[in-house]
Amino acid sequence: xxxxxxxxxxxxxxxxxxxxxxxxxxxxxxxxxxxxxxxxxxxxxxxxxxxxxxxxxxxxxxxxxxxxxxxxxxxxxxxxxxxxxxxxxxxxxxxxxxxxxxxxxxxxxxxxxxxxxxxxxxxxxxxxxxxxxxxxxxxxxxxxxxxxxxxxxxxxxxxxxxxxxxxxxxxxxxxxxxxxxxxxxxxxxxxxxxxxxxxxxxxxxxxxxxxxxxxxxxxxxxxxxxxxxxxxxxxxxxxxxxxxxxxxxxxxxxxxxxxxxxxxxxxxxxxxxxxxxxxxxxxxxxxxxxxxxxxxxxxxxxxxxxxxxxxxxxxxxxxxxxxxxxxxxxxxxxxxxxxxxxxxxxxxxxxxxxxxxxxxxxxxxxxxxxxxxxxxxxxxxxxxxxxxxxxxxxxxxxxxxxxxxxxxxxxxxxxxxxxxxxxxxxxxxxxxxxxxxxxxxxxxxxxxxxxxxxxxxxxxxxxxxxxxxxxxxxxxxxxxxxxxxxxxxxxxxxxxxxxxxxxxxxxxxxxxxxxxxxxxxxxxx
Numbered sequence: 263x264x265x266x267x268x269x270x271x272x273x274x275x276x277x278x279x280x281x282x283x284x285x286x287x288x289x290x291x292x293x294x295x296x297x298x299x300x301x302x303x304x305x306x307x308x309x310x311x312x313x314x315x316x317x318x319x320x321x322x323x324x325x326x327x328x329x330x331x332x333x334x335x336x337x338x339x340x341x342x343x344x345x346x347x348x349x350x351x352x353x354x355x356x357x358x359x360x361x362x363x364x365x366x367x368x369x370x371x372x373x374x375x376x377x378x379x380x381x382x383x384x385x386x387x388x389x390x391x392x393x394x395x396x397x398x399x400x401x402x403x404x405x406x407x408x409x410x411x412x413x414x415x416x417x418x419x420x421x422x423x424x425x426x427x428x429x430x431x432x433x434x435x436x437x438x439x440x441x442x443x444x445x446x447x448x449x450x451x452x453x454x455x456x457x458x459x460x461x462x463x464x465x466x467x468x469x470x471x472x473x474x475x476x477x478x479x480x481x482x483x484x485x486x487x488x489x490x491x492x493x494x495x496x497x498x499x500x501x502x503x504x505x506x507x508x509x510x511x512x513x514x515x516x517x518x519x520x521x522x523x524x525x526x527x528x529x530x531x532x533x534x535x536x537x538x539x540x541x542x543x544x545x546x547x548x549x550x551x552x553x554x555x556x557x558x559x560x561x562x563x564x565x566x567x568x569x570x571x572x573x574x575x576x577x578x579x580x581x582x583x584x585x586x587x588x589x590x591x592x593x594x595x596x597x598x599x600x601x602x603x604x605x606x607x608x609x610x611x612x613x614x615x616x617x618x619x620x621x622x623x624x625x626x627x628x629x630x631x632x633x634x635x636x637x638x639x640x641x642x643x644x645x646x647x648x649x650x651x652x653x654x655x656x657x658x659x660x661x662x663x664x665x666x667x668x669x670x671x672x673x674x675x676x677x678x679x680x681x682x683x684x685x686x687x688x689x690x691x692x693x694x695x696x697x698x699x700x701x702x703x704x705x706x707x708x709x710x711x712x713x714x715x716x717x718x719x720x721x722x723x724x725x726x727x728x729x730x731x732x733x734x735x736x737x738x739x740x741x742x743x744x745x746x747x748x749x750x751x752x753x754x755x756x757x758x759x760x761x762x763x764x765x766x767x768x769x770x771x772x773x774x775x776x777x778x779x780x781x782x783x784x785x786x787x
Contacts, residue, residue, distance in 0.1 A: 264564040265304060269293060270311035272333055276553035283561040299323045307560045309333065310340075318344035329563050331556040334359060334543055336493065337573060338466070346574045349644035353559050353572050357412060358552035359543035364416035366542045367461050367491040368424075370515035373536050374487050375400050375459075377513075380533045398458075401425045406457025407445065408473065409492065410435045414463035418443050429453050432464075454481045459489065466493040476501035485512045491542045494518040499528050506534050517542050575646055576625035586622050589674070592689050592697035593627040594645075595711045595787050596676045597634025599699065600685045602785050603717060610658035610679040611635065618672025619690075620663040628661055631676055673700065705756050707747030712760040715785040716770075721778040722748045722755040729776055730757070737769045754780075 266280055268289045280287035287309075290301070295315065302308070302324040308316065309331045316330050321344045330340055332354040345352050373379060376397035384391050405421045407414050410432040418428045428445040431453045440447040450473075453460070460482065464470045474488065474497040482488075488511060490497055499520055505511040506529075515536035519527055522540060529535045543552070555571075562568040568583045569575050578586060600611075613631055615624060632648035643651055652659060658679075666672065675688035688701035699709045703719075720726055727746070734741060743760035765784045774782045 264306040266307040266309060266560055266564075267302070267305040268309045269298065269314040270309070270333070272309060272311070272556070273550050273553035275550065276309070276333075276557040279554060279557040280561060283557075283565060285561050285564060295320070302327065306564055307331065309556050309560060312336065312339055314339065316340040316345070321345055321348050321350060324348075324350070329353060329560055331355075331560040333549075333552040333556040335363075336466075338493075342574055345646075346650055347647050349646040351563065351569065351572050351575050351646055353556070353563075353570065355552040355555040355559070356571055358555045359545075359548035360413050360416055362545045362548035363491055363542035364413050364420060366517060366538075367413075367417050367463070367489055368420050370489050370491065370517065370536055370538070371400065371405075371459055371461065371487070374489065374513045374515040377533075379536050400459070402427070403458040404429060404456050406453040406460040407431070408450070408453065408460065408462045409464035410440070410443065410445065411463060413492075414461075415443055417461060417463060418445050426459075429456060450478070451481060454478060455483060457483065457486060459487045461489040462492045462496050464492055464496065466495050471495050472498045474498065474502070476504070479505045479511065482511070484510055486510075487512050488514045490515075491517040494520040494522060494524075503528050503532070506532060575629070576623055578623055578626055582623065586626065588691045588695045588697060589619055589622050589672075590626060590630045590645075592691055593630035593674055593676075594634035595697055596674055596687050596689050596699075597631035598637060598787060599634075599687045599702075599711075599785065600676050600678045601635040601638040603783060604678055604680065604685050606680050608635070608655075608657055608678050609681045610660070611652075612660045612662070612677045612679070614662045614664065614675040614677075614688075616664050616668075616673050616675070617666030617670065619674050620665070620672070624661060624663065627674065628659065631674075632657075632659070635676075635678065670700065675701070699758070702747070702756050702758075703749075703754075705747040705749050705754070707745050707756060707758065709745035709758045710743065710760070711787040712742065713787060714761050714764050715787070716757075716759040716761060716765060716773070717781075717783050717785050718757040718759070718773070718779060719781040720755050720757060720776075721780070722750075722752050723778045726755075726776070726778050727757075730759075730773065733769070733772060733776070734759075734761070737766065737772075739763070739765065739769065 263286050265286045268287055271291050277287050302320055306326050307329045311333050318341045327350050329351045335354055335356050337354055340352050342352050377395045381395045403426055405426045405428045407418055407428055407430040410430040421428050422444050429448045430445040431448055431450045435447055476498055479501050502514055513534045517538045518540055559570045566583055569578045613628055629645040629648050632652050633643055633645045636643045636648055636651055670690045673688055673690040677684050677686045686703055689697055689699045691697055697711055740762040741759055742762055745758040748755040
C-alpha cells in the first residue's frame with residue numbers, strides 16, 4: 263500500500279480520500295527540517311501547503327518518494343529542479359482557489375478605490391471624518407490586467423460585470439482568447455500608460471520578477487492604483503513606496519510581499535496601502551477544494567499512474583493513462599533496446615510517431631523513450647528526469663508525427679545518432695495491449711519484449727540456427743521464443759531469442775565465435 267505524509271494542515275476530508283482510495287496517510291504537521299529528514303524515506307508521496315519546505319536535502323533523503331503535491335498554486339517551497347533530477351513529480355492545484363483569489367483581488371480594488379480600511383479605522387477611533395475620505399468610482403475605469411490566465415480571466419469577467427474596461431498584457435494570450443474574455447490585448451507599455459487600476463496575476467519567474475520596477479511604475483498614469491494578489495517580488499516595493507510618497511501612485515493593495523511572513527515592510531504604516539496577510543486562498547471553500555484536489559491527484563498517480571497539474575511532467579488523465587500506458591511501455595522498451603545495443607555515446611535521437619501513436623501524449627512518450635534509452639548506462643533515470651539528463655549530455659531530440667501509412671494502426675520508430683552510425687528500432691502495440699518489436703535496422707520481424715533476450719546480428723547462412731540452438735541446448739539454456747528477420751536471402755539477418763534466464767558470459771563468448779555472427783548481446787526488459 264502506498265504511503266503518503268501529510269506534512270501541513272489539510273481538511274480531514276482529504277485524509278478520508280486517501281484512506282478510501284487505499285493509500286496509507288500519516289498526518290504529521292509542524293515538523294522541523296530535522297524531524298522531516300528522519301522520516302521522509304518512509305513515504306511514496308508528500309502532501310503540503312506553504313509551510314513545509316521540500317528542499318534538495320529532503321528530496322535526497324526521500325529514497326522512495328515519487329510525488330509531492332502542493333494544496334494551492336505557489337510552489338516556492340519546493341525545489342523543483344532537485345525533484346526533477348531525482349525523478350519526483352511535483353503537482354499543484356491551480357484551480358481550487360482561483361475564484362477565491364480573484365474575488366480577493368476585486369475586494370482589494372474596491373477597498374482601495376473607496377479607502378475603506380482607513381475610513382474604518384478612523385470611525386472606530388470615534389472620528390467622523392466624512393470629508394476626509396474621497397474615493398473614486400470604478401465604473402468606466404480602465405483595469406490593466408498583467409496576466410490573463412485562470413485567475414486573471416476570472417478577474418476580467420468580474421471587472422467587466424462592474425462596467426470596467428479591461429486591457430490585458432499576457433504574451434500567451436491569443437487574439438481569440440482575448441475576444442472571448444472581452445478584453446483588449448495590449449503590450450505592457452500601453453497598459454502602464456492607460457490603466458487606472460493595475461492588477462497582477464502572473465507567476466514569479468526570472469521574466470516577471472519586478473515586472474513593476476521603478477522604471478515601469480514611472481511609466482504608469484498619474485493616480486494609478488495597484489493591486490497584487492499573485493506573488494511577492496513582482497513589484498519593486500521600495501520603488502512603489504517612493505511613487506506613493508510622491509503622489510504618482512494613488513494607492514496600493516497588496517496581499518503578497520517579497521519576504522513572508524511580512525512582520526515588517528517598507529510599505530507598512532502608509533494609509534495609502536491596504537495590506538492583507540496572504541489571504542488570497544483563505545476561504546473555507548477554497549481550502550476544502552485544494553485539499554480534496556491534492557488528495558485525489560496524489561492518489562491517482564500512486565494507484566493508476568494518472569498525472570494531473572504536474573509542473574515537471576505532462577498531464578495524463580486517469581482515462582488517458584489506461585489507453586496510453588501500453589504505448590508508454592512500448593516507448594520505454596524501444597528506448598531501452600537502442601540503448602542496450604549502443605556501445606558509444608549518443609549524439610541525438612529521432613522519434614517518429616505514426617497513426618494511433620501520433621494521437622497519444624507525445625511529451626510523455628518521448629520522455630519514456632529517453633528514460634529507456636539512458637537507463638542501461640545511467641542509474642536513477644526515469645520519465646521525470648530523463649529530458650534533463652539528455653540535455654545535460656548534449657543529446658538532441660527530434661519528434662515527428664505522421665498519419666497511418668503502413669499495415670499497423672500505429673507505431674513508434676526510434677533512431678539514435680552515434681555520430682556517423684545509427685541504431686534503429688520500431689514497435690507497435692497489439693490489440694491485447696502488449697508491446698511488440700516489429701523492425702530493427704529496417705529489417706522486419708515480430709518479437710515480444712521479454713525479461714531475458716539474446717540479440718544477434720549475423721549473415722543469413724544455412725546451418726546457423728541449428729548451430730546456435732545446439733550451443734544453447736548444450737549450455738542448458740532453454741529457448742522460450744525465437745524470432746528471425748533478414749534484409750534479403752544470404753544478406754544480413756537479425757535473431758532475437760527469448761531465454762528463460764540471463765546468459766552466462768562464457769556461453770555468450772562462445773556464441774560470438776560462431777561462424778557468420780557479427781554481433782551478439784544479451785538484453786533485459
